[in-house]
Amino acid sequence: QVQLVQSGAEVKKPGASVMVSCKASGYSVTNYYMHWVRQAPGQGHEWMGIIDAGDGSTSYVQKFQGRVTMTRDTSTNTVFLELSSLRSEDTAVYYCARGRALNSGNDLNFDYWGQGTLVTVSS
Amino acid sequence: QSALTQPPSVSGSPGQSVTISCTGTSSDVGSYNRVSWYQQAPGTAPKLMIYEVSNRPSGVPDRFSGSKSGNTASLTISGLQAEDEASYFCSSFTNMRSFVFGGGTKLTVL
Numbered sequence: 001q002v003q004l005v006q007s008g009a010e011v012k013k014p015g016a017s018v019m020v021s022c023k024a025s026g027y028s029v030t031n032y033y034m035h036w037v038r039q040a041p042g043q044g045h046e047w048m049g050i051i052d053a054g055d056g057s058t059s060y061v062q063k064f065q066g067r068v069t070m071t072r073d074t075s076t077n078t079v080f081l082e083l084s085s086l087r088s089e090d091t092a093v094y095y096c097a098r099g100r101a102l103n104s105g106n107d108l109n110f111d112y113w114g115q116g117t118l119v120t121v122s123s
Numbered sequence: 124q125s126a127l128t129q130p131p132s133v134s135g136s137p138g139q140s141v142t143i144s145c146t147g148t149s150s151d152v153g154s155y156n157r158v159s160w161y162q163q164a165p166g167t168a169p170k171l172m173i174y175e176v177s178n179r180p181s182g183v184p185d186r187f188s189g190s191k192s193g194n195t196a197s198l199t200i201s202g203l204q205a206e207d208e209a210s211y212f213c214s215s216f217t218n219m220r221s222f223v224f225g226g227g228t229k230l231t232v233l
Contacts, residue, residue, distance in 0.1 A: 035222070044126050044226035045169075045212060061221060095168065107157045107175050109222070110214065113168040 002026040004096055004114035011120045017084040020117045022096030024077045029053040033099025034079045035110060036070060038092040046092075053079055054102050086121045093118050127152065127213055127225035134231040140201040143228045145213035146194060151223055153194040157216035160189055160198045163227075164209045172211075173198060200230070208232045 007021040022034065036048040049060035051070040058070045069082040079096060093116040099109045128146040135141040145152065145160075152158055160173040171180055173189035176196060186202045196215070200207055213225040 037224070045214075045224040047214075047222040047224065059220065097169075107216070108180070109157075109174070110159060110161070110169070111171045111174070111180060113170075115168050 002098070002112045004098065004112055006094075006096060006114040006117045009118040009120070011122065012086050014087055014121055014123055016086050016121075017082060018086060018119050019080055019082045020094050020096075020119070022079045022081070022114050024079070024098075027098075029072055029077050029079055030074055032101050033109075034070075034072070035097045035099050036068075036081045037095045037097055037110075039095070039116075040089070040092040045095075048081070050099060051079060052102065083119075086119075088121050091119065091121045125223070127215060127223055129211075129213065129225040129228045131226075132229045132231065134233055135200075135203045136233045137203050137205060139203050140199060141203060141230065142197050142199045143211055143213075143230070145196040145198070145215075145225045147196075147215055147223070148194055150219075151215040151217040152191065152196050154218060155216045156191065158189070158191060158196040159214045160187075160196075161212050161214070162207075162209045163212065169212070203232055205232050 003025045005023045010018050035050050039045045051058045053072045067084050072079045095116050096114040097110045098112040133141050156176045158176045161169040163169040172187050176191045177189040188199050190197050210227045212227040
């Protein structure tokens with residue numbers, strides 16, 4: 001069965017960077033897109049961007065451009081999110097969520113989610 | 124891209140039906156049949172309930188249905204059960220080739 005298991009909670013100081021991992025099982029990441037979504041306390045979900053885990057190409061939301069990097073390691077079937085220059089407003093639960101299959105004709109996105117990783121930015 | 128608009132809360136008694144709305148614009152909900160709905164209990168990961176406006180993933184009960192009219196999508200839950208109590212939120216593809224989410228609606232089963 002498909003599972004996405006994320007790395008544990010992080011506490012970072014403003015200006016630091018954080019990397020969150022998302023290890024997939026039950027399927028090969030190289031056959032799908034992967035989204036990253038975050039939810040700040042008391043707020044709705046916010047889409048951050050997407051990685052084509054097949055070729056590693058990415059598309060990021062404009063507001064995160066220059067601070068976000070999404071990568072994948074095909075040998076470990078894991079996808080990564082790195083966010084730099086952290087500020088207090090980046091405090092949130094970060095989720096990976098599987099996108100549609102590459103070369104798929106449907107829009108079956110966000111069908112499996114990781115358990116979430118709480119990133120707290122505080123001095 | 125502004126978040127999609129959902130009512131903060133809805134409620135219903137067991138066996139009743141409730142409908143949750145998700146209002147966007149002609150740049151997202153109104154232009155694409157790529158609206159999805161998710162169920163999320165506190166402290167858990169979201170679960171996909173509806174995709175492409177009205178399609179149910181395998182395993183989702185047919186009590187859950189989706190529809191769209193203009194810039195507003197809707198999720199209807201019929202035959203409410205206590206286990207349906209959770210938050211529900213929507214998402215849509217946008218003309219910026221991005222995704223936007225709703226603020227979420229807390230469903231209370233009375």
